[in-house]
Amino acid sequence: MTFDHVSRLSxxxxxxxxxxxxxxxxKVAKEKDIDVRTRRNLIEVDSENKMATFEFLDDDAKPTGKTERVEYSLLHIGPPCSAPEALRKSPFADKTGFMDVDVASLQSKKFPNVFGVGDCMNTPNAKTAAAVSSHLKTIEQNLTQVMQGKQPCMEYDGYASCPLVGSTNRVILAEFNSKGxxxxxxxxxxxxTYWAYLMKRYFMPALYWNGLIKGYWNGPATIRNCSRLVKSK
Structure with missing residues (x-):
């Protein structure tokens, strides 16, 4: 099995x-003796012998001509991301195939009565479900403004979140945008922390299925503003 088409996004x-x-x-990787290897691109998998071949890349993600074969017991591959074919071939997409939107208003650059939400947009945020919650908050106001003949006023702040599971009872609750x-x-x-694990284990599934999926959860911005007041005291 070869992967000649794998893009730099991987x-x-x-x-x-x-x-x-x-x-x-x-620190977690070091404590668990995890061998972290970066700047490599998967190009071939020998499933019979359980060997994966990687090519080394330079700082610009260009092949160096050097490769290595790594033996594996379990191989998990995260494929390159792309938008659905219907979107890639539509007039809504940019040259990369993602929906071309204004990164602040999430309004289509070609069709002012259309807004984007989710992973299919060409916004620079991390593609997570948490990001969608802030997308919804943005387009809820901007779509209403446009339907009333006004200009969009709400700006997406680039928010995304990744609960990073480090052990059976500890989680790093990463919340960020491109600035930090x-x-x-x-x-x-x-x-x-253990409290972040409890949130990941019990609170977030309920929030996802009962809040985000049904359109009731528009992100934690209000809670964040309140917590900043606590931090400042």
Whole structure:
């Protein structure tokens, strides 16, 4: 099985893009004796002999001509992300195939009566369910404004979140945008904690199925603003 078509989007340059969470994840990897290898692109899998071949990449994600074969017992592959074919071939998409929107208003650049939401947009945020909650808050106001003949006024702040499970009872509750952390609680969320595990295990599934999926949950911005007042005291 070869992977000649794998794009640069699949390349991992470090464990996480936000420095505070990166340090914690590197510590977890070290404690668990995890061999972290970055700047590699999977190009072939020999399933009969359980060997995976990777090519080394330079700082610009270009092949260096060097490869390595790694023996595996379990191989989990995260394929390159892409929008659905129907969107890629539509007039809504940009040259990458994702929906072309204004990164602030989430309004289509070509069709002002259309707004985007979710992973199919060309916004630079991490593609997570938590990001969708803030998308919904943004388009709820902007779509209403446009339907009333006004200009969009709400701006998406780039929020995304990843609960990073570090053990059977510890989680790093990463909340961030491209500029850095956007943490909701007044506590240090960059470290693996038991309370974050409890949220991941019991609270977030209920919030997802009963809140986000049904359109009732528009993100934690209000809670975050309240917690900032607590931090400032």
């Amino acid at each position: 390349i991992i340059f470090q464990l996480f893009g936000i420095e505070s969470y990166l340090k914690s994840l590197e 952390p956007m943490e909701t609680t007044p506590f240090d969320q960059s470290k693996p």
